[in-house]
Amino acid sequence: MxxxxxxxxxxxxxxxxxxxxxxxxxxxxxxxxxLHIFHPTSWSSFLSTLDSLPEYLLNDNPQHKSMHRRIHSLILEDIDAFVWSIRNTSTTMSSSSNTLATASAQLTTRVAKLGKLLSCATVLTSESNLLSSYRPALPTSWPQGTPVTRLAVRRVDVLKFAPGVSVEDAEKERVQRWEVVSRGRFECWRVGVGARDGEGFVFRVGKGIEMERDGAR
CATH class of the missing domain: 1.10.20 (Histone, subunit A)
Incomplete structure (x- = not known):
């Protein structure tokens, strides 16, 4: 901040x-x-937390001091943390896919409802199953007609040592490479429908977040 x-x-x-x-x-x-932070430890408690938000945020006798403030956003971080526990409730590969699809529907239905009720933006983060496609592990899909903007974020690659590099040269480059890594550079760009080539930016993560430049890709 x-x-x-x-x-x-x-x-x-x-x-x-x-x-x-x-x-x-x-x-x-x-x-x-x-800033209200919740730490559900299971998929069921996560869904229960989402269901309890309207009462928690809009109750006439609130447990917080934000009653008369506009809700800026609902941020659901690392949704994929529950993927394995969801899959473990199934015994076969096909039932695992169905279970994950059911969980996805449970999630997107609640998120859409809360976004409309609270008149706020919703942000979800999830690791990608495949780096080539940048598809989130969860949700697997959104209901048709839902406006979704998908962004991919990754650390900027540092060039690897050249094949056959000598120990002396590797040692010389080590300090330079560490200097590049220590900058904490990440790139972010839009993916999926409506994405355009070169639409993105680079930022650095250190004591805070600093925008570096546009056109990361």
Whole structure:
């Protein structure tokens, strides 16, 4: 959050004074209590958590202080963490596929309902089954007509050592390679229907997130 504020201020060429830094820290401290984090440990508890969100967020006697604030987004991170437990409930390959499809429908139905009810954006993250296709492990599909924007994210590759490289040359390149790796560079681009070549960007992850350039691909 601090990096985001500093980046926004930098675009306006505003000097970040000690007073402004204090105001930024105060704003962050005020904002953080309105970030609600849940840690379901199973697929069933995950679905139950989604089902309980309307009552939790919109109850007249809330358990939180965000009652009168607009809901910005619903972020479901690492959905694929439940894939193996879902598959383990099946005994055959075909029933495993059906079970995963059922779980996908349970997920997308709830997400669509919550997005409409809460008038907020929804963001889901999941590892890809195949790097070549960048298809998420879960959900397997979305209901027809659902507007979906799919983005792929991966660490920027570092060139491998050339075949037959000597120990001396490898040692010389080691420091340079580590310097590249330590930048924490990632690329993000749009995939699927409507994606265009060259539509993407590169960002760095360190103390915060810093946008590096457009046109990652």
């Amino acid at each position: 601090s990096t985001l504020l500093k980046t926004s201020l930098a675009t306006t060429e505003q000097e970040i004074t000690a007073t402004l830094k204090a105001s930024m820290k105060s704003a962050i401290k005020t904002a953080l209590p309105h």
